[in-house]
Amino acid sequence: MSALRRHIHPGWALVAPFLLLVAALYLGPILNILWLSVTDPEPGLGNYQKLFESDSLLRIFWTTIRICLITTVGSVFLGYSIAYAMVHCHEKQKSYMLTLLLVSFWISILVRTFSWLMLLGHRGLVNNALEGMGVIAEPIAFMRNELGVLIGMIHYMIPYAVLPLLVNMQSLDMRVMNASRNLGATGSQTFWRIYLPLTTPGIVASSLLIFILSLGFYVTPAVLGGGKVLMIAEYISVQLLVTLKWGTAAMLAGLMLFGVLAMLYIMSRFMKLSTVFGGSS
Amino acid sequence: MFEANSDKGSLQVRDVSKFFGTFCAVNGVDLEIQRGEFLTLLGPSGSGKTTLLMMIAGFLDITSGDIALDGTSISGVPAEKRNFGMVFQGYALFPHMTVRDNIGYALSVRKRPEAEIREKVDEMLDLVQLVDFADRKPGQLSGGQQQRVALARALCFEPPVLLLDEPLGALDKKLRVEVQDQLKDIHKRVGTTFIYVTHDQEEALSMSDRIVIMRDGAIEQVGTPYELYEKPANEFAAGFLGKSNFLQRADGVYALRPEKIDIRASGTGEGEPRLSGTIQSITYFGSMQRIMFLTNGGEELEVDIDSWRNRDPLEEGQSADLYWDKGAAVKLEG
Known part of the structure; x- marks a missing residue:
């Protein structure tokens, strides 16, 4: 008993209630979900088997991954441009840009999603204006399709792309870029051969972050997809609330959980590597 | 072996000024x-030496004046077209590339054939004695080795002019002396024009053909190390390059180097002493001793003497006489 007391720091006694609370309220339900995926409606791997048998499930998986990939590429590309502009403009303009970025970061996802409907919807501002000017005869279908989902998701994700890239770019030594110019490299040569490789850790970090966040997107696809674009999160909610197939929902949730954990593992490997690369110049 | 650009590399700086807003960083330099x-640009921080170098490199625009290479103006030529090699403060090596790729970068962006780049890089690796480190990344090298990679990278495309911005600043003192010798040796072998920026007067004295002493954006004095040390033009030059005592006399100010003064116990020297007074303090530095001396006239002087000559030791508080050769005290301008 005394030996035990010597090994366990008394501070743990203070933390223990909260640890137990977290375990009971967080780990418990997660384990329960995983348990459900192999027991409901009957014990076995039947739910996972469905993945290979059901065409619609496969289609949803494919749609989700496709939308997440396009969102990642789009928002990292735009975020890279914004971060680059922020790092290389004047201090004052930079703080304006950061403020605007954070404001859009803080606005509720619902508000941002519905604003897109008002702007780009069938009777939205843009279509009305274009029709009024006689540029188009029929409204352009921006919303209630995959394009709408992509516009909404990319817009929502841009701040998540900018912030890791901004940190990465700010840590670069600009003398290295000057050295490249001094050695005769043109602007684009310097970018492709020096700047881009040195910002790769930031690109990887923001890509993984956005891909993982996109996987769980629910509101934007539901509103801007108009029911035509079904992603996993929405499908899970349908299984839970409408068809009451908890086993299938639990299986999909479990797959997403492990997918995200696997990517986080890759990310942690990459971040360690990046400090090795960028540690000294 | 390395072939120097023997017909190129003279540089003319004509009445160049640089303003940042209303602040004048470089003022009419010729x-x-x-x-x-x-050539070494020597001066304290804020003297404009780095700004001048950055204008020569093309990283900063000049506000007025002109810079020319072999008589042809290069003021409007962007940095990447000037073909000047440069060794940056902190080296600015490409951290994601191997030593070989760092050194070959200038040739590679000029789209030279692979075989030629390889041959040239091998030559440079040999010149800076880094043959065994060709496949390492800069992060795996010591400071001195990184410095040599930076030098090789800047010399690889045979620039007519090499600019060096405090290249030894990050090295410890012992290594610095070693690298100074290597730099001098490389300069001799490649024959390129070197423009070297430093605030370290010892570095400037031991390496340069000529030194430019700068202060507040303007040139104070230009000359060989010998000229500057023996015949400083003004108080700043005399005080910045080595140490000096300043003697106020009726006809002006004289600079007198501490090591050119001989000190003897009162009444024991030959001939008429130049000054008499009291020893305030003696600091022992091994090979030499620094004596702070207060003359009877109230002037404070520093006297450096070789320790071996102080065999019959002088003591603090003792009265003593000072002697120096004719011409040791140099009259300053203005």
Whole structure:
């Protein structure tokens, strides 16, 4: 008993209630979900088997991954441009840009999603204006399709792309870029051969972050997809609330959980590597 | 072996000024730099030496005046077209590339054939004695080795002029002396014009063909290390390059180097002493001793003497006489 007391720091006694609370309220339900995926409606791997048998499930998986990939590429590309502009403009303009970025970061996802409907919807501002000017005869279908989902998701994700890239770019030594110019490299040569490789850790970090966040997107696809674009999160909610197939929902949730954990593992490997690369110049 | 650009590399700086807003960083500098010369810009921080170098490199625009290479103006030529090699403060090596790729970068962006780049890089690796480190990344090298990679990278495309911005600043003192010798040796072998920026007067004295002493954006004095040390033009030059005592006399101010003074116990020297007074303090430095001396007239002087000559030791508080040779005290301008 005394030996035990010597090994366990008394501070743990203070933390223990909260640890137990977290375990009971967080780990418990997660384990329960995983348990459900192999027991409901009957014990076995039947739910996972469905993945290979059901065409619609496969289609949803494919749609989700496709939308997440396009969102990642789009928002990292735009975020890279914004971060680059922020790092290389004047201090004052930079703080304006950061403020605007954070404001859009803080606005509720619902508000941002519905604003897109008002702007780009069938009777939205843009279509009305274009029709009024006689540029188009029929409204352009921006919303209630995959394009709408992509516009909404990319817009929502841009701040998540900018912030890791901004940190990465700010840590670069600009003398290295000057050295490249001094050695005769043109602007684009310097970018492709020096700047881009040195910002790769930031690109990887923001890509993984956005891909993982996109996987769980629910509101934007539901509103801007108009029911035509079904992603996993929405499908899970349908299984839970409408068809009451908890086993299938639990299986999909479990797959997403492990997918995200696997990517986080890759990310942690990459971040360690990046400090090795960028540690000294 | 390395072939120097023997017909190129003289640089003319004509009445160059640089303003940042209303602040004048460089003020009307005129300078003729000879081909193959080792020229040092020496000055305290804020003297404009780095700004001048950055204008020569093309990283900063000049506000007025002109810079010319071999008589042709290069003021409007962007940095990447000037073909000047440069060794940056902190080296600025490409951290994601191997030593070989760092050194070959200038040739590679000029789209030279692979075989030629390889041959040239091997030559440079040999010149800076880094043959065994070709496949390492800069992060795996010591400071001195990184410095040599930076030098090789800047020399690889045979620039007519090499600019060096405090290249030894990050090295410890012992290594610095070693690298100074290597730099001098490399300068001799490649014959490129070196323009070297430093605030370290010892570095400037031991390496340069000529030194430019700068203060507040203007040139104070230009000359060989010998000229500057023996005949400083003004108080700033005398005080910044080595140490000096300043003697106020009726006809002006004289600069007198501490090591040119001989000190003897009162009444024991030959001839008429130049000054008499009391020893305030003696600090022992091994090979030499620094004596703070207060004359009877109230002037404070520093006297450096070789320790071996102080065999019959002088003591603090003792009265003593000072002697120096005719011409040791130099009259300053203005």
